[in-house]
Each structure stands twice: as structure tokens, then as C-alpha cells.
Amino acid sequence: MSALKSLNVSFEKNMDVFQAGQVVRGQVEVELSEDMEARGVNITLKGKARCMWVIYTGQTSIVYTGNQLYFDNTETLWGPGLPTSYEGCHGGVRYYAKATIDRPNAFDKTLKKYFTVLDMYDLNEDPDATKLGVWPFASDPIEVHLQTDRGAYCPGEVIRLSGVLKNGSGTDIKETTVQLRQEICP
Structure with a gap:
């Protein structure tokens, strides 16, 4: 017996006739009698x-x-969504919508509008994300200990640092700078 009881596409307001330029809206309905393994619904x-x-x-x-x-x-x-937008020195993942006015006796007019895609990754499900990031640096007589509140972040999140700086050099430190580096692994 099939786990799939029904698969249906319905249009908003039960319409199935549209005028040119009208927005088509609807939904896909899936009814199962039991769990079914699937890669996605398209x-x-x-x-x-x-x-x-x-x-x-x-x-x-x-x-x-x-x-x-x-x-x-x-x-x-x-199902599996699009990869998260990314910009790096060796490449990236970019998304855009492109509108074109097709003109018969002139160059076409086009416009690209870029947008960002963020994967709905739940860091609470990742055991490595709960580990605290801790970086000790020492250059006698200066010692720095920095840490973050967790070990992983999603794009757009604020990364909060806390730390301790021990200055045994006898010279006042007027400014400190922190640089974060991103490492991309395949």
C-alpha cells in the first residue's frame, strides 16, 4: 500500500483561468497515510x-x-533548499532576479536586483556549535584571552567577544583590535 494518499494542486479562489499579467497563486497539498521518505516537493x-x-x-x-x-x-x-549566500576571495554564491524590456529596434533594457538567501540551519542541533571559542595569545609580557558565547554562527548574527588582557610590559596599551578570519572547508 502506498503511503501517498493524495497529491493535489489548487489555485487561489478555485480559479483555473487567468488573464495575461495576472498573478497565479495556489498551493500544493500532500496527504500521507504514514511516513514517507522523500527528497523534496517541487x-x-x-x-x-x-x-x-x-x-x-x-x-x-x-x-x-x-x-x-x-x-x-x-x-x-x-526539501533541501538553496545554499546560503556567500562571498569569498575565491568565489561565492549569489542570487538575483533579472527584469528585461525586450525592445524590437533598440538595445534591451535590463535590471538585476540581488538578494540574499539564508539557510534555515538550527545551530541548536549541532553539537559543535555549543562549544565555546577560546583563543589564548601570549607575547611576553602581554597575554590575551578571548572567548565567544558559542562555536558557530549563522550569517547576519552578531558575534560577541569577551576577554582578559594582562599587560605586564609597563607600557600603556591605548587600543586593541580583533580580526576574525573565515575558513571555508569543502
Whole structure:
């Protein structure tokens, strides 16, 4: 017996006829009778035209076909999401939306709008994230101990440092600077 009882796509207000330019909204409903292993739930929106005609010339006939794809978009509704946006010295992960005005006798006008994607990673589930970061530095007679409140952070979070500086040099320290370095591992 299949765990999948039903899979349904429904449009807002039970509409299935739309005017050009109108927003299409809806939902995908999945009903299960028991747990089911799945990698994800996707939806594809596609618009295309197809035509076929036959030309008869005496004893032979020639079949002509034509196809035009208007759009073909697949989105993940549930499952592994997109990788988190990232900028690094050797590459990055970037996202943008691009709008284009297609002009017949002139250069097209385009606009790119960049946006950030953050993965919904729960640091509470990661045992390594609860470890405190502690960095002792010593250069006689100066000693510094810094620590963070935890060992991992998500993009956009504030990293709070606390520490102790022991100055045995006899010279006043007027300023301290902390530099954080990010290491990317495959």
C-alpha cells in the first residue's frame, strides 16, 4: 500500500483561468497515510505552444511542426533548499532576479536586483556549535584571552567577544583590535 494518499494542486479562489499579467497563486497539498521518505516537493510552472500541419503534394506528405517555450520554472516547496549566500576571495554564491524590456529596434533594457538567501540551519542541533571559542595569545609580557558565547554562527548574527588582557610590559596599551578570519572547508 502506498503511503501517498493524495497529491493535489489548487489555485487561489478555485480559479483555473487567468488573464495575461495576472498573478497565479495556489498551493500544493500532500496527504500521507504514514511516513514517507522523500527528497523534496517541487512545483514546475511551464508555458509552451505547439503546432503541427501537413502539406500533401501528390503521393507524398510533409509534416511540419513548431514549438515555442514561453517559460519553464521549477521551485522547491519543501526539501533541501538553496545554499546560503556567500562571498569569498575565491568565489561565492549569489542570487538575483533579472527584469528585461525586450525592445524590437533598440538595445534591451535590463535590471538585476540581488538578494540574499539564508539557510534555515538550527545551530541548536549541532553539537559543535555549543562549544565555546577560546583563543589564548601570549607575547611576553602581554597575554590575551578571548572567548565567544558559542562555536558557530549563522550569517547576519552578531558575534560577541569577551576577554582578559594582562599587560605586564609597563607600557600603556591605548587600543586593541580583533580580526576574525573565515575558513571555508569543502
